[in-house]
Amino acid sequence: MATLTDRLDYILGRKAARSLEEHLGIRTVNDLLRHYPRKYSDGTTVLDENDELEEGEHVTFVDVITAVKVGNMKPQYDKKTKRTRTRKYVRITLGRRKPVVTATFFNADWMLNDLVEGTRLILSGEVGYFRGTLQLTHPAFLVLESPSGRMIGSKSMKTIASTAGATGDELLAAFDRDFFPIYPATAKLQTWEIYACVRQVLDVLDPIPEPLPESFLREHNLISEDQALRAIHTAERAVERDAAVARLTFDEAIGLQWALVQRRFSDAAGSGPSAPLRDDGLVAALRKQLPFKLTDGQEDVLKVISAELAGTRPMNRMLQGEVGSGKTIVSVLAMLQMVDAGYQCALLAPTEVLATQHARSIRDVLGPLAMAGQLGGAEGATRVALLTGSMSPQQKRAVRDEVASGEAGIVVGTHALLQDAVEFHRLGMVVVDEQHRFGVEQRDRLRSKAPDGITPHLLVMTATPIPRTVALTHYGDLETSTLRELPRGRQPITTNTIFASEKPAWLNRAWQRIAEEVAQGRQAYVVASRIDENDTGPDNAPDHKNGSDKTKAGRKSEGGPPPITVLELFDRLRAGPLAGLRLGLMHGRLPADEKDAVMNAFRTGEIDVLVCTTVIEVGVDVPNATVMVVMDADRFGISQLHQLRGRIGRGQHPSLCLLVSRLPSTSHAGKRLTAVASTLDGFALADLDLAERGEGDVLGYNQSGRPITLRFLSLRDHYDIIATARAFCEQRYRRTPDDPRLATLAAPFVDSDRVEFLEKA
Structure with missing residues (x-):
């Protein structure tokens, strides 16, 4: 029998366990059972004539081979034998279906004697279409009645068959189900192989100890841990799988919070430097x-x-x-x-x-x-x-x-x-x-x-x-x-959008507005998203490994003309609409002494307009700056635009931020910019940013450079669950800081070899 903390090589064998670890980072029974199906294929065993399948959908057929075509593949040189070999491929037609269903196998020399007309078999794979023919390329398969009498098929299906201990029609029963779980997989480790491993583990798994109090389960209407981890993989009824998802969502929330509370309280165990407040210092x-x-x-x-x-x-x-x-x-x-x-x-x-x-x-x-x-x-x-x-x-x-x-x-x-x-x-x-x-x-x-x-x-x-x-x-x-409260005397910032392709005159008016502000003794920023043509992202934004501030919007635009670079913009403005004003250039590739010189000149009023990249995004404080024009604003994320806007409105004069885009106002980016312009509430924009980018981008990467993955827990939809989990973990930690069952739930978030800790948004 097996428990959640057991290593897989003791259950599955060294080869299968090594494959799971190498391709998916799965090492223990707990890891495998928490590698949840990404979806389920419904009703795909024996299809009616009128059933329609979408490309990419996973399907399973049980039928008889009605036609076989064998051909030669492109000759390949074998380094070991130092000979050129020509291997065979075989394309079979399944039954007499409409549309026609075919399956193609490459390097098929070993199966030619068994894939013959009249052979009954199971095929399972992803649907593809070519000229009206439904085709499966190298699907998982199992011959039900082999002419040679041997068990012929894909390793994963043979494993399922042998695990079920069935033959003939009984063998069909192992596959004749209302659904199949489809797992996150790789080219070298397919979903059927994972399913076979899961089935094998579940057959020897001891009843799973319940990590949560019975009173907690009743209060939140949750099924047991044992029921959930079995049902998510094997339950054929949607209502049972939904109950499993509800429970496993709490598992993720509690596991994550247990990892965090351990860190919070372990730091607290250290000796902090006491510094009582003095009234004479x-x-x-x-x-x-x-x-x-x-x-x-x-x-x-x-x-x-x-x-x-x-x-x-x-x-x-x-x-x-x-x-x-x-x-x-x-x-x-x-x-x-x-x-x-x-x-x-x-x-x-x-x-x-x-x-x-x-x-x-x-x-x-x-x-x-x-x-x-x-x-x-x-x-x-x-x-x-x-x-x-x-x-x-x-x-x-x-x-x-x-x-x-x-x-x-x-x-x-x-x-x-x-x-x-x-x-x-x-x-x-x-x-x-x-x-x-x-x-x-x-x-x-x-x-x-x-x-x-x-x-x-x-x-x-x-x-x-x-x-x-x-x-x-x-x-x-x-x-x-x-x-949340701004210091007294802070002036409001008005934000407007300029869709230059629709109203080019508005952009001309923006340059006039800068000139008017400068004439009254004030200053302005003009921001570009790129330094030059070789720049691939917003300036001064490191990559994920070092802590990225790039957003999906900042990395990729929705089409439109190429972004204007800060070097091009600087030359265009000083020779055109802002000629006669004192312009300064600032970007991340300037030497540190040049940056300091430019910033000092802008701070002291020697520069009227600072043409720059996002290098001024945070920390720059020039109260006399009252206007900001952000070019190609669609290439910045919501939080980044809010940060940039915060560089103005810091003095005694009302300020104006203009977000310029050459995309249509009706585009997705246009609507995003309109939303930013409609509010100064950074917390409302933070929620919009979460919905806009998705929680994967917001959570970002951990210290090993891999993304944190939450399968069921949603940062947008499950605040109450997260808050409940936090309160539960804090209370439990004070009583039982070494709870082994909660440590198992937290393993995906604290395993130092795989996910060191949550980091970087």
């Missing part, structure tokens, strides 16, 4: 000198964060909020609380532009409080260090020394902070900005630079609002705080 000093009042939302979030920093349990918190909602000042006050307690803080940013912006803005808001050891520095001040990859070796060495000695209380940097050469004196807190650009492994690598025995507090920030279900799943190892 840098936090108090900064609050006194702030030129603005914090919003109620900021104050509420700070109370929660401050209390967690004062405790000995490491904080694991995500701070999400609208663009411009004031997350940065919250993080600065949190970091100062740690500095007041004698610890250092690291702020990790995805790009040099953003890291530089953060370092500058933190120094600006702190003023003398960030000038320790300098003339004019305040008593008890700290220092803010910046470390990026483009710095010279001498600059990097100087910053690393400042960090290692503890002189720098706040260290801002890019991936350069993760290098082994960077050593902290007493790291107590890690802040990760635009956290979707980083993975669990990267933020943990930075946390590991703390002194032995200390697990630094973690604050991750995102200006991309996250749908509720994604927050509970993909970011479920983090507690979540949300800032």
